[in-house]
Amino acid sequence: MTNNDALRSIAYLLQISDSKVVEVVALGGGNTTLEDILAYMKREEDPEHVPCPHKVMAHFLNGLVIFKRGRLEGAPDAPVEVPVTNNLILKKLRVAFELTDDGIATILAKAGLSVSKSERSAFFRRPDHRNYRECGDQVLRNVIRGLTR
16 A cells, blocks of 8 residues: 555544644654645646655654554654555554454454454564564555444
8 A cells, every 4th residue: 555545544534634634744753744745645646646755654653643642741752664564554553543453353354354363463563573474455455444434
């Protein structure tokens, strides 16, 4: 899933305006403009479409956690992890929406996807772990879609 698709989908899920997306990026320690966000939100077919950089997406995801759960007093800012992968997006969504493994399983089951417990836990492992598994676009899309219901 491209950063633009994920950004659009998450903003739609939260029902937030483009200016609020700028604020969420700022919460995550990033700096972007409304004009940039408007360009990132455009569809790929649009001539004004601009690919969303990994750094902006990483700041948005860090800001999303703060936006949904609040800032922890005295805690350092979360590191900016680039490149942004589907696995990282899934991890940040899990934290932001306080999803449990059972919650993710329920969301995927409603979408008609059968993902075992070991497969789900493999999405959250470090990439150098022997049981790591890449999260596919279909899984991520269905989790985001399931959160809107």
